[in-house]
Structure formats: structure tokens, C-alpha cells
Amino acid sequence: MSMAAEPWQQAEIPGPKKALVITxxxxxxxxxxxxxxxxxxxxxxxxxxxxxxxxxxxxAIRMAKTARVPVVATAHTISEFLKRGFQxxxxxxAVDIANRLQDPEWExxxxxxxxxxxxxxxxxxxxxxxxxxxxxxxxSNLKTISLDRFYQPNATWSxxxxxxxxxxxxxxxxxxxxxxK
Amino acid sequence: MQMKIKELKTGIGVIKDxxxxxxxxxxxxxxxPVGPTPFPSLTDLREWDFQLLKRYQPLYMPFxxxxxxxxxxxxxxxxxxxGACGINMAAQxxxxxxxxxxxxxxxxxxxxxxxxxxxxxxxGRRYPIDVGGLNIEVEAPITRLVCGIxxxxxxxxxxxxxxxxxxxxxxxSVTHTGQESSNIDFESKVFHAGMIDHVGLEVADIxxxxxxxxxxxxxxxxxxxxxxxxxxxxxxxxxCIGHNVVxxxxxxxxxxxxxxxxxxxxxxxxxxxxxxTRYNPKAKIVGPISWQLRFIRSGVPDVVVLDEQCIRTDAxxxxxxxxxxxxxxxxxxxxxxxxxxxxxxxxxxxDLVSGKVPGVLILDPAKVGEVATRTAVEVAxxxxxxxxxxxxxxxxxxxxxxTKCNDCRRACPQDLLIPEAISEVATGNLANLADLYEACxxxxxxxxxCPLGLPIHSFIVKAAEKQLKEEKFxxxxxxxxxxxxxxxxxxxxxxxxxxxxxxxxxxxANYPHGGKELAEMCSEFANRRYIVVTSGCAAMSAAMxxxxxxxxxxxxxxxxxxxxxxxxxxxxxxxxHIAGAAxxxxxxxxxxxxxxxxxxxxxxxxxxxxxxxxxxxxxxxxAASIASxxxxxxxxxxxxxxxxKYRRMLxxxxxxxxxxxxxxxxxxxxxxxxxxxxxxxxxxETKEEAMVMIAKLCMRPNxxxxxxxxxxxxxxxxxxxLYGTLPNDIHLFVRTVADIPIxxxxxxxxxxxxxxxxxxxxxxxxxxxxxxxxxxx
Numbered sequence: 001m002s003m004a005a006e007p008w009q010q011a012e013i014p015g016p017k018k019a020l021v022i023t024x025x026x027x028x029x030x031x032x033x034x035x036x037x038x039x040x041x042x043x044x045x046x047x048x049x050x051x052x053x054x055x056x057x058x059x060a061i062r063m064a065k066t067a068r069v070p071v072v073a074t075a076h077t078i079s080e081f082l083k084r085g086f087q088x089x090x091x092x093x094a095v096d097i098a099n100r101l102q103d104p105e106w107e108x109x110x111x112x113x114x115x116x117x118x119x120x121x122x123x124x125x126x127x128x129x130x131x132x133x134x135x136x137x138x139x140s141n142l143k144t145i146s147l148d149r150f151y152q153p154n155a156t157w158s159x160x161x162x163x164x165x166x167x168x169x170x171x172x173x174x175x176x177x178x179x180x181k
Numbered sequence: 182m183q184m185k186i187k188e189l190k191t192g193i194g195v196i197k198d199x200x201x202x203x204x205x206x207x208x209x210x211x212x213x214p215v216g217p218t219p220f221p222s223l224t225d226l227r228e229w230d231f232q233l234l235k236r237y238q239p240l241y242m243p244f245x246x247x248x249x250x251x252x253x254x255x256x257x258x259x260x261x262x263x264g265a266c267g268i269n270m271a272a273q274x275x276x277x278x279x280x281x282x283x284x285x286x287x288x289x290x291x292x293x294x295x296x297x298x299x300x301x302x303x304x305g306r307r308y309p310i311d312v313g314g315l316n317i318e319v320e321a322p323i324t325r326l327v328c329g330i331x332x333x334x335x336x337x338x339x340x341x342x343x344x345x346x347x348x349x350x351x352x353x354s355v356t357h358t359g360q361e362s363s364n365i366d367f368e369s370k371v372f373h374a375g376m377i378d379h380v381g382l383e384v385a386d387i388x389x390x391x392x393x394x395x396x397x398x399x400x401x402x403x404x405x406x407x408x409x410x411x412x413x414x415x416x417x418x419x420x421c422i423g424h425n426v427v428x429x430x431x432x433x434x435x436x437x438x439x440x441x442x443x444x445x446x447x448x449x450x451x452x453x454x455x456x457x458t459r460y461n462p463k464a465k466i467v468g469p470i471s472w473q474l475r476f477i478r479s480g481v482p483d484v485v486v487l488d489e490q491c492i493r494t495d496a497x498x499x500x501x502x503x504x505x506x507x508x509x510x511x512x513x514x515x516x517x518x519x520x521x522x523x524x525x526x527x528x529x530x531x532d533l534v535s536g537k538v539p540g541v542l543i544l545d546p547a548k549v550g551e552v553a554t555r556t557a558v559e560v561a562x563x564x565x566x567x568x569x570x571x572x573x574x575x576x577x578x579x580x581x582x583x584t585k586c587n588d589c590r591r592a593c594p595q596d597l598l599i600p601e602a603i604s605e606v607a608t609g610n611l612a613n614l615a616d617l618y619e620a621c622x623x624x625x626x627x628x629x630x631c632p633l634g635l636p637i638h639s640f641i642v643k644a645a646e647k648q649l650k651e652e653k654f655x656x657x658x659x660x661x662x663x664x665x666x667x668x669x670x671x672x673x674x675x676x677x678x679x680x681x682x683x684x685x686x687x688x689x690a691n692y693p694h695g696g697k698e699l700a701e702m703c704s705e706f707a708n709r710r711y712i713v714v715t716s717g718c719a720a721m722s723a724a725m726x727x728x729x730x731x732x733x734x735x736x737x738x739x740x741x742x743x744x745x746x747x748x749x750x751x752x753x754x755x756x757x758h759i760a761g762a763a764x765x766x767x768x769x770x771x772x773x774x775x776x777x778x779x780x781x782x783x784x785x786x787x788x789x790x791x792x793x794x795x796x797x798x799x800x801x802x803x804a805a806s807i808a809s810x811x812x813x814x815x816x817x818x819x820x821x822x823x824x825x826k827y828r829r830m831l832x833x834x835x836x837x838x839x840x841x842x843x844x845x846x847x848x849x850x851x852x853x854x855x856x857x858x859x860x861x862x863x864x865x866e867t868k869e870e871a872m873v874m875i876a877k878l879c880m881r882p883n884x885x886x887x888x889x890x891x892x893x894x895x896x897x898x899x900x901x902x903l904y905g906t907l908p909n910d911i912h913l914f915v916r917t918v919a920d921i922p923i924x925x926x927x928x929x930x931x932x933x934x935x936x937x938x939x940x941x942x943x944x945x946x947x948x949x950x951x952x953x954x955x956x957x958x
Binding site: 008009010011014015016017043044074075076078079082083090091093094095096098099100102103106123124125126127130131133134136137138140 | 240241242243244246247257258259260261270271588591592594596630693822823825826828830832834836863864865866867869870873874903904905906909
């Protein structure tokens with residue numbers, strides 16, 4: 001973990017309550033293993049961000065398969081998932097999934113109850129910033145994790161600002177260790 | 182209030198047939214009866230607002246976790262905490278939205294007040310309001326709807342402005358510490374701010390259309406030139422920036438009166454540019470708001486004239502860098518300059534040309550016309566288009582000092598890969614830097630962030646110089662209102678759903694990936710035979726992309742308000758004609774009473790008129806207030822991803838069936854109509870998402886089966902193309918089997934069976950119980 005835990009867009013000053021920094025990828029693994037009802041929200045940038053030989057969305061697919069986490073694709077990201085032969089649990093606008101996650105009466109995509117952990121990746125930084133803040137303020141039973149490369153202070157847990165190399169390695173560790181779930 | 186006393190006996194004597202009226206006196210010649218809410222107060226439409234807010238509940242996405250508006254603060258409002266005054270986060274967010282909308286409404290209403298005062302001084306109070314000759318009988322639909330009066334002269338507009346200013350004062354007072362406590366009541370007042378904002382827009386535009394002879398609802402308004410490359414830099418150039426066209430008209434008048442027009446170039450940025458071309462089609466538009474830095478720094482303008490709104494507050498500093506004198510012309514934007522309003526023109530021109538002063542404040546528009554012209558003519562030879570853009574060699578040399586600290590990228594609202602591009606520049610390759618031009622919003626934050634003080638924006642502009650100089654486009658001058666006869670022609674197909682929708686691309690230029698996406702969306706929906714309307718900076722951006730034949734949308738599509746058009750109504754204040762068109766459909770086509778009948782007309786629009794506003798690059802408080810006027814009127818608004826920073830959305834929940842019942846006005850039955858329209862204010866992450874949602878938001882409960890089939894065809898087709906699959910909510914929008922597009926019948930029937938869909942019916946939809954014509958026994 002090589003870079004600072006401060007907002008990537010410098011003027012987006014957060015707080016007083018800020019995300020705990022994921023200093024080790026095992027933290028994410030532990031959170032996921034502990035969660036009863038996790039969900040992964042993937043935005044359109046995941047299909048454009050290259051990570052080694054793959055795109056971020058490929059990591060999302062591997063993670064979803066390994067940890068058996070339902071996936072919500074935001075914007076038009078569904079098309080990128082389908083191109084890869086992966087069927088997300090659902091797709092809807094980013095504001096819609098945030099709106100549902102902050103609703104204590106929402107029964108989830110499967111009607112089985114609220115989620116207790118939401119992981120985010122691939123939504124434009126400034127948009128994810130405010131979406132996570134909606135959840136920080138209005139969904140007391142939900143914990144959030146940002147898996148993006150840059151520190152998202154309004155998540156419960158977030159990576160610090162990372163180099164591509166560290167980010168790549170962290171995601172690999174998470175997927176690898178989830179395999180033992 | 183009116184009071185009549187047939188006979189009153191007092192100790193002094195008997196009074197017979199006494200009649201007292203207190204308040205406004207309505208024009209007696211207007212036979213239409215006054216509706217329930219003339220000049221509505223802050224709470225007169227509260228019940229209607231609550232109906233909307235029950236279905237479209239706020240999602241608050243705080244942009245800041247504290248309140249710092251009073252000295253108790255800062256107060257931490259995180260996750261349920263309350264501040265020292267007792268306010269919670271939901272109320273605080275809606276309070277900030279109200280503040281933003283008050284700022285926006287005040288800006289338009291203040292603009293209208295200055296404009297009307299000036300025009301009355303110039304043309305007289307009795308100058309008639311004519312915005313379309315015989316083609317327009319309903320000259321001010323929003324004013325008629327809200328205020329219940331029918332303005333006939335410029336003087337009549339003053340009464341309307343009195344009302345707006347009164348309401349605005351009350352609305353602003355609501356945001357004081359210890360006033361409103363409920364977030365939902367704050368939201369209702371947000372709607373009120375938006376509604377009075379729309380009246381202010383209308384007052385401003387009908388006044389200037391009438392007095393200045395702008396195109397009067399003309400589908401064939403002139404094609405005017407747009408783009409950096411259209412400006413003749415061999416001539417002295419006067420650049421006007423802002424929104425209040427008065428000084429620019431005086432410049433044009435002075436040039437014409439003195440036979441100088443062919444010798445001096447008059448151009449504009451932002452809405453003043455729109456309006457000066459409506460006044461004089463030979464004037465030119467440089468581009469949207471985001472072209473300010475790049476055009477000033479190019480050195481082309483010889484004099485910069487600033488009026489009001491959306492002007493960079495460092496415009497004076499930037500103009501000084503190119504040695505161009507500045508004339509500020511509005512008491513709202515004095516820029517710290519000395520007032521020379523009463524000084525002789527010769528003295529002012531002399532001081533500006535010699536550089537003795539960098540700029541002046543002149544609050545007499547006629548004097549601005551003469552000073553700007555004479556200064557431009559005299560200063561141009563000595564300025565020699567002095568620019569503030571470095572040459573290539575200097576850029577390469579300075580790029581070598583870049584340490585890739587990333588501060589520029591982290592300051593960039595678009596997260597552009599500036600450090601990587603600068604690294605390439607250091608090797609002599611400027612291509613990557615030039616590639617950033619398209620998405621750059623021209624804010625200049627990168628430069629402020631750079632520890633080495635590199636003028637990064639100027640670097641980008643220089644790298645893309647060829648592209649910049651090739652910006653030569655045509656746009657139709659803002660036509661103003663929509664004709665009554667056009668409304669009669671399209672009213673039926675819109676309400677029945679056969680024209681799939683009216684899509685208005687409005688607002689500013691804070692696009693996530695440049696203006697190209699907006700132009701693409703315009704063409705997509707025009708090709709699909711939607712009615713496409715544009716205004717403001719969005720209208721300009723739409724013009725800046727040509728087809729294979731080298732034609733812009735305004736040359737390709739008709740300017741008549743009809744299926745498959747692209748209609749530029751004009752500047753920000755011309756947005757009133759878009760809302761006005763929706764109102765006129767209810768009034769002219771459906772013959773609903775318009776006068777002070779807000780709730781019924783809004784209910785009509787929400788349930789029947791498939792109109793959607795799209796502010797893809799919305800940035801300002803004005804855009805917020807314009808949007809909020811649409812919400813109260815039942816028109817959904819889509820903003821681009823930067824619009825998420827407006828910090829509050831109004832979202833429907835299609836998964837909650839109970840939210841989507843209406844009354845059938847014929848029977849009083851409550852009927853499920855599906856989530857149409859699904860949202861009232863919504864931020865899209867991508868262009869693709871926006872396009873699919875626009876098509877979906879055009880659906881209305883009143884659509885006929887044929888109309889719904891057409892709308893579903895577009896929704897499903899766009900979804901399949903952009904999402905790669907069928908929508909997962911089709912079953913919510915199919916009311917009867919006849920709604921299903923014939924070409925998709927088999928696959929949709931299959932989905933309906935999977936979803937255990939049940940056939941519904943199409944009611945005469947309303948949310949207002951008082952509109953039910955027949956009640957069940």
C-alpha cells in the first residue's frame with residue numbers, strides 16, 4: 001500500500017466521518033466472509049480500466065463467481081458483462097441501487113431481505129463519492145467497501161490511493177483468498 | 182379580495198351598493214374565469230407538491246457532511262446527528278437545494294427586472310407584447326397559469342415581477358436558521374422557487390422578443406455562424422459574455438448607425454451570444470461557457486464586454502493578460518472597476534486605449550455601445566491580437582519540468598490524464614494533449630493546482646489549435662415561442678403518444694466527455710421522430726458536430742416544432758417556451774382552463790405530455806431552479822453524472838406498486854398505470870443510460886395503445902442496442918396486449934408470461950380527486 005488515504009479529487013473534502021483504510025486486502029476478504037447478504041455494484045468504468053491483461057470488470061466477474069456475490073450492473077455495463085458471458089443478478093441506474101440500499105424496507109433483488117455489505121467499483125469517482133455518502137448517512141445497517149483505485153472517503157472501508165500494481169495485487173489476493181470461503 | 186355591500190346603515194347615513202376590491206385588479210376583457218390559485222403563495226400548491234413528493238421521494242446524496250451557515254457551527258450532521266439548531270441532514274440538504282434554487286430564480290428574475298426597466302425606459306410602458314403576431318394568442322402561458330393575468334404591454338410585466346420578488350424574499354427567508362424544519366416542506370418550496378423562476382424566464386424573454394424584434398416563433402429563423410473559426414480576427418473584435426443582451430444590442434446599433442458594422446466583428450459567449458444573434462443575425466457565437474478561457478487567451482478579442490451570469494470571475498485578469506480592455510455593464514458584476522457612467526466618452530476611450538485603466542464600469546448601455554466600438558477600433562492596431570497562449574517550443578521546454586505529481590489531474594473535474602499527456606509533450610509529442618481538448622470543460626483548475634505554475638489549459642488549447650480554428654458551424658438563431666398552430670398540430674399525437682416524446686436538451690456545458698455526446702443524443706432522438714428542442718449552451722454544443730455531408734443538426738432537421746425537428750428556442754430565458762409549449766398543449770389542444778389553474782395543468786402534463794428535460798452539462802444554480810420549475814409541472818429532468826453534485830434526486834420506485842395508481846377521472850376508480858414517468862429528477866452515469874431513460878421517461882399513463890407501442894418500440898430498441906439485452910421492466914409498461922409492438926410480440930409475450938403479467942386498462946388519468954367527473958355510488 002503505497003499511496004495516501006486522502007480524496008483523489010483534492011477539493012472533495014470529506015468528514016468528519018471518513019472511510020477506514022484497507023491496509024491489507026485480507027480485510028475485504030474478512031468482511032465478505034462475515035457478511036450475510038453482500039452485493040457488488042459495478043459501474044461502467046470497470047469495462048474501460050485496464051489491469052494487467054484484463055479489465056476491472058473481469059476481476060468483478062471472478063470475484064462474484066468466487067464469493068457468490070450478487071452483482072448489480074449500473075448504467076450500460078450490463079452489455080459488457082453479457083459480452084463476457086456473465087449474467088449479473090440485475091442492472092439498474094446507480095442512483096436506483098443507492099436509493100434501494102438506503103431503504104430499510106427494501107427486500108433485496110431476491111426478496112430475501114436487506115443487504116448488509118455493498119461493494120462498489122467502476123462508477124465515476126465524483127458520482128460514487130456522493131452515492132456512498134447517501135449510504136453513509138441514511139443506511140445505518142449497511143457497510144460499504146470501495147474497491148476502486150482511489151480513496152473513497154464516504155465508504156465504510158476503502159483502499160487508499162494506490163498504484164496500478166498495488167491495486168492489481170490487492171484484487172488478486174482478495175479473489176484468491178475468497179476461494180477458500 | 183372583493184366585498185360587495187348592498188346596503189349599509191350607519192349613524193352617519195346609508196350607503197348603498199358599496200363595492201370594495203383589495204389587491205390586484207384582473208383585466209376585465211379576459212373572459213376566462215380565474216382559477217383556484219392566482220399569484221400562489223408559498224403554500225397554495227403544497228398539496229400538489231406533496232402528491233409528487235410522495236411518489237418521487239428525495240434521495241439525498243450529501244456533498245458536505247456539515248452545516249456551516251451560522252456561528253453555532255460547524256455542526257456535524259453525519260448519520261442521524263442533528264445540528265445546534267436541531268436540523269438534520271435531510272432537511273439541511275433540501276435547504277441547500279432551496280438556496281441554490283433561490284439563487285437561480287433571483288438571477289433570472291433580477292435579469293428580467295433590469296431588462297424590463299430598460300425596455301420601458303427605451304420603448305415605453307405601453308409597448309405591446311407581441312411574441313408571434315397572429316400565430317400566437319397565448320403569449321405568456323406560464324404567467325397566465327401561475328399569476329392568472331394576461332400581460333399585454335411591457336408595463337404589465339412590472340406587476341408580475343413585483344409578485345416574483347415578493348415570493349423570492351419569502352423563499353430565501355425560509356433558509357434562515359430556525360425556520361423550516363421539514364425536508365418535504367423544503368422540497369415543496371424548492372418547487373415554488375422553480376415555478377416563479379419559470380415566470381421570470383418568460384417575462385425576460387417575451388419582453389426582449391417584443392421590444393428588440395427577435396425572431397417571433399419563427400421556424401425559419403436565420404442560420405447564424407458559430408465557432409472560433411468563424412470569427413474574423415483581421416477585424417477589431419468585440420466579445421460580449423453573459424446573459425443580458427442590452428449592452429450588446431447597443432453595440433450593434435452604434436455600429437450600424439455609424440456605418441461601421443462591416444468593419445468590426447461582434448461575437449459572444451454563452452447566452453448573450455444567442456440573444457445578440459437573435460437581434461442581429463450577422464453577429465457570431467464563439468461557443469458555450471467553457472470557451473471563455475480559450476477564446477480570451479487566443480488574443481482575438483480586442484474589447485471584452487461583460488454583462489451578467491456565468492461569466493468567469495477572473496475574466497478581467499484574463500483580459501489583462503492579452504491587453505484587451507474590459508467594460509463591465511451590470512451593477513451585479515462591477516469587478517471592482519471604477520464607474521465611468523457619467524464621464525465623457527472621449528475620456529473613457531482614451532483611458533482604455535492607452536491602458537491607463539484595465540477596464541471600466543458603465544451602467545449606461547448606449548454609452549457602452551459607443552465606448553466598446555471606438556475602443557475596439559482604436560486599440561486593435563496596437564494590440565495586434567496579443568495572445569496568452571505559449572508557442573510549441575515553449576510548451577515542450579516547460580513540460581520537461583513536470584514531476585508528474587498528479588495535482589493537475591486531481592484538480593481536474595474530468596480526471597483527465599494530464600500528467601501522462603505532459604510527459605509525452607516533453608518528448609515532442611503533443612497528440613495526447615490535443616486529445617484532452619474535447620473533454621476539457623475549460624475550468625482552468627489544473628493551472629491553479631500545478632506547483633510549477635504551468636499554464637496547462639493554454640497548453641491543451643495550443644495543442645488542439647488546428648481543431649479550434651476549424652470550429653465553423655451553423656446554428657439557427659433562437660426562434661422563441663412555439664406557435665399556437667404548431668401546438669394544435671402536434672397536441673393530439675403527443676398526448677396520444679404517437680409522437681413518442683418531446684425532449685429538451687438544455688443547460689450548461691459541464692459535460693462528462695465533451696459536447697459530442699449531447700449532439701449524438703439530439704440526432705438520435707430527432708431521427709426517431711421525437712420533437713427535439715434545445716436552448717442555451719446545449720443548443721450550441723448540438724451545433725458543433727456535423728454529419729458526413731458537413732451539415733449541423735440545424736441544417737439537417739426542421740426548425741418547426743414537429744416530429745423529427747431540432748428547434749433552438751434561444752437563450753436560458755427562452756427555456757420558458759419549452760415549459761410553455763407543454764402548458765399550451767393542455768390549454769390549446771385539450772382546452773383545459775389555463776388561468777391560475779396550476780395544479781390541474783401540471784396534473785395534465787404529468788399524466789399525458791411525454792416531455793423530458795435533459796441538462797447533460799448542468800452546473801449552475803440557474804439550471805437547478807429551471808429544473809425545479811419542470812418538476813412541479815410534472816416534467817422529468819435528466820442530468821449528466823456531474824449533476825449528482827446537486828445532492829438530491831427525486832426518484833420513483835417502480836418496485837412499489839402502490840406508488841403508481843391514479844384515479845380514472847371517468848369513474849373514480851383507482852387504476853394501476855405503471856411507473857410512468859418513473860423519475861422526476863435523475864442523474865445518469867453515461868450517455869447510453871441517459872438515452873434509454875429518456876425514451877422510458879416519455880411514457881405517460883394516457884398513452885393510447887398505438888402510442889404506447891411506439892414508445893415501447895423506441896425504449897426496447899435503444900435498450901437492446903445500448904445494453905445488449907431486453908429491458909427487465911417491460912411488463913410494467915405493457916397495460917394491454919395491444920400495447921406490445923407488433924414486431925416484438927413473441928419475445929415480449931414470453932416475458933409477460935414469466936412475470937405473471939395481468940392485463941390492465943387505460944384510464945383517464947389524474948392524481949386529483951376533484952377532477953373525477955363521476956363518482957361511484
